[in-house]
Amino acid sequence: MHYEIRVEGHLSETLANAFSELEHVVMSGQTVLFGRIVDEAHLxxxxxxxxxxxxxxxxxxxxPE
Structure with missing residues (x-):
């Protein structure tokens, strides 16, 4: 499963590194974390x-896959 999680604001590199298994991009005052989630427990x-x-x-x- 691939997910996108949008969080408010711009994450610093330190905070972004807390989600090392996901990629991230900053858009319109939000940070979008995205990538493969292996199961519900991971999510x-x-x-x-x-x-x-x-x-x-x-x-x-x-x-979508």
Whole structure:
């Protein structure tokens, strides 16, 4: 499964490195994290990581394969 997770603001390199398994790009005041998610546990772990780092998730969606 491939997912896109949009978070509010521009992530610093340090914060972006917390999501080393994903690629990222900054667009329109948001940072878009995207890449392959192996299972639901991985997805929930990423969301928990966002929460623990104080990031506001604006949108999350599964991308077509």
């Amino acid at each position: 929930y772990g990423l969301l928990a990581r966002c929460q623990s780092l104080g990031l506001r998730v604006v949108e999350m969606r599964q991308l």
